[in-house]
Amino acid sequence: MKQREQELITSSRGGQSCLHVKHETGLNIYIMEMPDFHTAYALFGTKYGSVNTMFRLDGEKDFAKVPEGIAHFLEHKLFENEDTGAFEQYAKTGAIANAYTSFDRTAYLFMCSENFNPSLEILLNFVRHPYFTQETVDKEQGIIAQEIQMNEDEPSWKLFFNSLKCMYHAHPVRIGIAGTIESIRKIDAELLYRCYHTFYNLHNMTLCIAGNVHAEEILAICDKLLVPDENHHLEEIYPSEPYEVLQHEIFDVAPVGVPMFSIDFKLKPKSGEEQLKANLLAELVMDTLFSANTEIYQRMLKENLINFEFGADAPFSGNGYFSIGVGGESRNPREVRKRIFSEIERAKQEGFSQESFERLRKSKYGALIRSMNSVEANASMMLDAYMSGVKPFSKISALAEMTYEQAWQFLREEIDTENAVLSVIHAQGEIL
Amino acid sequence: MEENTHVLAEGVELVSMTEPKFKTTNISVMMLMPCEPEKFAAWGLLPNLLLNSCRKYPSMAKMTERMQELYGAYLDSSVSLIGDMWQMQIRINMIGDAYALAGEKLKEAAAELLLECILHPNLDGERAFSAEAFRMEQKELLDVIESEINDKRSYAVKRAKRTIFRGEPNANPLYGTKEEVLALTPETVYAVYEEILQKAQILIYYVGAEQAEELPEIFRKAFLPRKTVEICTNSPSKCKPEPEIVTETMEVNQCQLVMAFKADGMQSTEAMRMCSMMFGGAPFSLLFMNVREKMSLCYYCSSSIVYEKHTMLVTCGVSQENVEKARQAIEEQLRVLQNGEFEEKLLADAQRYFINALKLTGDTPSSCIVEAFERRIRPDHADVQEQIQLFSRLTKEEIIQTAKAFQLDSVYILNQKGES
Structure with a gap:
């Protein structure tokens, strides 16, 4: 058997383990064998999302700046190669396939109950063999323009991006993932190739697989199909981003029923384990302060300030950005903000319920x-760990060590009511 | 997986499924009633009224704390229509006993909490829900109805159903109208609750790693002798003699196009599902390959089947100037299916896709529950192995015949305001 650089990572609490292999091609591979399941789920991901807009490789003097939405455009186009599309190939194995692009990553995935190995070969092949022509690029413009329009009609999407635009002065996280109809017009085949060769280098990628699979078979397929990539030492820069938010509130109009709002706090970003712990502390603090059993929640509900849509949002973090918030529906969002701020300030002084x-x-x-019941969630957990620079299962281990004192300290030192944004979407003509 | 069915009383069954690979305990209680659209508002209010407080945990705060104590138990509900039957589902999902840090018996606690919610609600006196809880839920339901506009795609389908299923229960809004919700009282909702307890078919499902020997007894004690309604889900919707076109407007960036095709006469469920899959159910299907990929008209254009209604629904998000082009292209692709102008490969691809998806059944507790529930409520529902056989045996000729049965019933367009 081939000697490999590998490690078995185990979660004693969850009774689960996964294998991490640093493949000779530069690719990080994570495999969780779940033999009692029929499902197999594979994700092939790269650290390339909408925020990765300025970069250079070894030997390049200047940083390239690319149009907004190009990572997402690339994801769409990679499904086509010279002879046939990836979906047509998957149709021969029966696998259910898809892909997604977010702020900091692009991932290609499939799920199946049979023909796993041929489906994996399709995945590795099409992601590793780009084929773009101006004709196919032009054809995609119409499809993506409709995707952008669809997002613009989605009020929660608009609410979220309005908030990001107010929180961040310059960081590209303020840009929509799919870009704009104008920005995608600037994308051509040459630019797509440049971005592809920069970010789809195996040193920047991971393969995460969970389910009814055999690690040795997966590794044999990787050995067969993957050609080593030279490490180009990708270097990225981000515009300098001040600590303060750009603007404290934004009100926008869209056809919605009850007005929607979010109150988001801009926090100092961190990385790796430190960010993972900060995310957990943020979640615990916000839930402790604002879940449905708290006095403030019940009071606001009785006073018709909120409805059951109200709650803390999951922390939002990545390279150079970190925010937490609460959101919901309200006809008086400024009053909700006042109550939220006052509760945070009170808790900073007096603490909060330790029992809670x-x-x-x-x-x-x-x-x-x-x-952990879900094959899909386990594969996604491994991908998330790689993208965040932590080990799989780190979250459950970190949670076990979390204390009330750490949470209170986090609240006092990190959450700043002066550094928050109120974003509201309401119907035309509604006076708030 | 070990599966046992226990008939606990007339119209009350418990299906217990033991699957050691799962780390969770899941219990779902389904209640089925024949549709009475005038009761939709009261029925729609009921689930949250039962779940957000009960006699033992008489406030939302107390209920939330109880769920947090149970390791963040996830308690939720949904209402839906299956053919002309109304269904309410109340379910709880929490970690399995093996993962309880202090050896707690969580399975029994889950069953008890569900039963507290269903059988011992938060009342004022004997025959009315707590006025305070009622007011809160009434306001909430009004907000839910008002916010249906937020998701344009599902809003368009809801509006389209008023035309597609005119004269049938499915044409009515699932949570009633705002006026109907406003007319409810704690007493009227209690009356429909009592009726449901007495008459609904109650199907209870347990899925977890541990055997559930104690559950039949817990649930048996809970339900008194009763006289229940029959389950009848199959209720084909008749195709209109001439297609009806409805246009509405809204301040949107993208128009929504909803088209309904209906198949009159006897139809095989598998053939209808296969038709819909080949037409627009997957990334290799006709609508995706042509309307999206070749014509670049839209980001999504897909079909789904409401098979108890023999109705195929196509939804498409498209710019104003391309609505007509998309509509014609969708009809053209149906003609391709009807005329058999497709390659055998399309059928083979769809068969593989179905078989692959069917074999995933059993890997999540919810898929186990759905499968057992479907088998119970649909007399013609084959089990997974039989379905695989039925899908595999379908021929091109059968697909053509079924596709020919589908005729355009109605078109709904949500246009941009101010545009023609």
């Missing part, structure tokens, strides 16, 4: 165990 904190820590543990 412990219950929520237990809840969070339950949610992590529940997610």
